[in-house]
Amino acid sequence: MLVQQEGLDAPAVSVIPPRDKTTVPPLSFAQERLWFLDQLEPGSSAYNMPLALRLTGHLNVTALERSIGEILSRHEVLRTTFVTEDEQPIQRSTSVATFTLQRVDLGQLSEEQREAEAQRLASEEASHPFDLVMGPLLRAVLVRLKPEEHVLLLTMHHIVSDGWSMGILYRELSVLYDAFSKGNSSPLPELPIQYADFAVWQRNSLKGEVLEKQVSFWKDHLQHISTLELPTDHPRPPVQTFHGATHTVQFPQTVTEALQVLSRKEGVTLFMTLLAAFQSLLHRYTGQEDIVVGTPIANRNRAELEALIGFFVNTLVMRTDTSGDPAFREL
Missing domain, CATH: 3.30.559.10 (Chloramphenicol acetyltransferase-like domain)
Structure with missing residues (x-):
């Protein structure tokens, strides 16, 4: 990053x-x-x-x-x-x-x-x-x-x-x-x-003092980052292969509507609610308190970029501290 x-x-x-x-x-x-x-x-x-x-x-x-x-x-x-x-x-x-x-x-x-x-x-x-x-x-x-x-x-x-x-x-x-x-x-x-x-x-x-300030922010934010130790059913290969797959799960409309209601009530987006749920699940499976998730953003915040083909997307690191047994709404 x-x-x-x-x-x-x-x-x-x-x-x-x-x-x-x-x-x-x-x-x-x-x-x-x-x-x-x-x-x-x-x-x-x-x-x-x-x-x-x-x-x-x-x-x-x-x-x-x-x-x-x-x-x-x-x-x-x-x-x-x-x-x-x-x-x-x-x-x-x-x-x-x-x-x-x-x-x-x-x-x-x-x-x-x-x-x-x-x-x-x-x-x-x-x-x-x-x-x-x-x-x-x-x-x-x-x-x-x-x-x-x-x-x-x-x-x-x-x-x-x-x-x-x-x-x-x-x-x-x-x-x-x-x-x-x-x-x-x-x-x-x-x-x-x-x-x-x-x-x-x-x-x-992005150069000079502006760049240094942002690099400094991320160095501080990602300091002592923890690797998630998930209980996988197979060991990781010694060399990354990229041989993966996509599994699609469709939520019932009632679940989706309930999630939207919860999001509005808490004043957050549906994405934030789902991210909190995903981080909670990772905490449950790993037992770790430092949960780090990467998420892509479009990074097209200017009108002149909206119609351009090109590589703009970036990945943000969402780091959450689950120590102290916080309630789901706190996440």
Whole structure:
């Protein structure tokens, strides 16, 4: 954790200005984290962000291809690679070029074989590592199952994207495809700044005394931090594998409503109530009093950042002292 919320407490600036195009843009603090991890474990796919879209009905492949190309043109960060110059990582963007959509036709296979092969291709694409130096850091593959059924595989590296960005990508793709399919031009407004402009602004805002103050805060806040000793059913592997899974649990509506009522009564958000419940559960399982939980934040506190694809998300450390047997409402 470098700085508190990576720039949220920086000196106020009315608008993030476009950078001087003659200067080489640095990496943002968030990007430098992932760049460093890539140096430690080159060839890892742990920070791939895959998206698979099943498309049914007549597909205008030309319009789809043009739509993805327009998104690449709009968002400079998707045309960016990361190289080292004078022993420092920098961003290097390429000029806009004609985008060619990779296509795979599975129409000759049986339905069962098509689905199995499509799943294999999706898994293969999601796990194929990116080269941060060579790029590109967005890949697109169109898998044709039947004349009116396709799967679009979109994969980005986390260093140029985040969860919010995936929503932007999906929305812009929908809007552009609709426009281009009808023979219209792009209806999307021009972006006021690019991600590299944000990186330059962030570096200029967070330095010297401002940066030292925030680093000092987190060093003090995380001093003597405790590692949770959870009673897992299997020992941790000697080398981290990232072989995990997601398990989804859906609460009944009555439970959700009761939690919302409790949150309003206590004057907190639903997130705060659920976080307290999670920390209570960890305390119960571990018996430890120092409970530390990491949680992501969007980190888009400025209007000019809301429509940008890029890596803005940050992780905050929520540390809770459960000593003295506090009541749940105190947590």
